[in-house]
Amino acid sequence: MQRLKTLLFVLLLSAASIGFAQQTYTINGESLALKTEVSGTIDLLWNTFDKQYRYFVKKDGQYYELVNIRVDGKYQEQYKATLADLTAGSGQSTDRLRLTLAGLRSFINNYNASVDPNYTSNSETVALETRLGFFGGVTNNRYTSNPQNATAPLVGIEFEILDSKLLPRHAIVFQFRQSFAVDDFDYSASQLSLNYRFKFVKSAKVDVFANARLATYTYSRTVITTVNEAQNSVDQEITGGNLQAPILLGLGADIKLGKGYLMLAYNDIVGLTIDDNGEFPVDFTLGYKFNL
Template sequence: MKRIFLVLSFLIMAHLQVFAQETYTVEGQTYTLKTEVDGTLSLLWNTIDGEYRYFAQKDNAITELKNTKSNGTYQEEFKEALQLLTADNPVSTAKVNLTLASLREYINTYNKQVDPSFSNERPSIQLGFRLGAFAGVSNAIFTQNTTNELLPTIGADFEIIDEVKLKRHALVLRLKQTFGNDEFQYNAFQASLNYRLKFIKTETLDVFLNTKFVSYTHSSRDDFPVIQPDNSVVLESSSGGDFTAHGIFGLGADYKLGNGYLFFSYNDIVGLGQDSHDNFPIDFTLGYKFNL
């Protein structure tokens, strides 16, 4: 379990670092860059080895914007590069500086001249909603499932996404019902809030790390073992609910199919401070969700 947790932790840290960035090759060197302006002339940038680096992209060509220093004087090569890139519709470089704000203003001006419909004013957030249903099986490792029985589950997901800046992130309300059987008479309803980090994201496939951070569970069982004063064991009925804040991790994937997404998840793989009762986690769900 510790190894699984370490792997999941590594995935979180690694993919938070590359969120909202893409990889480009410039003069044989590979860089991970952020897009500041997306247009006929695009502005890319990032902090590389503690230094701000800026790049201009036109068609498929990427040019680094440089300002080297020679004999105590800055050469301002970036101005010549910008003049060449905007030669079809010149914009004066007299007042442009090699800063993100100045370059953004300059490139926006050029893009508006060549394309009157150009706008770099993107909404800061655009919420989307998805609703889905699922079915699966679980061995409910965080309960006393001494015979490691597999129990059927059904439920629903309500997912909130941002389609602009937070495309790799989602918040999910999951409602899940677990049904007992003759061997393990355990029934439970759980409502949980989950955060998903989509560390692989393509047009058709998302693969995500799921973190369940808070839940309410109401459960009942008719075979709860109670030790009597004479050390005999009596099976009794018990029921109750509890509200828990925790970190329980799982993995999942969404595959675009038709007007929605087929999704699969491997749930409750490992939980911080949770007792798995030495059972290997078996908790799988398969379902389908629609955009609302």
């Protein structure tokens, strides 16, 4: 079972890595995979290497690295001189410019807009969107004791928050699920969870994502039937709630339909920090979400 968990986790990470596709550039003889943050008269490129940010700009086909070398305990701020030369005559000052992604983005967007009247700035730091969705499905409650491996219906609602401008592939989702008791398994549960989604396929028509259920609060009710000494059946009802950080991984897709999205999901395929009952995961949902 542990091997299966590891394999599924690797597969999910491999799929997610598709979304981080970057273009490789050769700059001063060095091959670098860089992300394009701003594209215009001056392009802004960046990435992290060994946990260190590196920034580059491109103008007229030439690449320049923006550096801030420390000498004898003092930063030399060479990036300011580089940008001052590249933006000479624009009236922009680099005096208070900091070597951060937000600061560079704003500076270069302002310059591009000043020299190109048709330039569309992407200097917005936040463009939050929220979506509300409703869904239904079935589950075999794999992370509880389910001796008959019974499949039960469930319904739910979710609230999604994403930044369509700066982090369009990422989303935070608050979700409520209610599963119901069935004849073979007298168990029901109300669950509130915090989820993270990475959209490794993103287009105007469809998003495909990996979902990680990070934290859950579950209030459950189950009825256990036992036989006493007189050979009579006795039902015992057990209720209670618990807070967990299970790290449950799943896959899903949002398909554009009308003014909203058709939601498909295969949930909780593998749990990284929680034991399952050994059964094959069955947790499928179908629903619809719309922009608020």
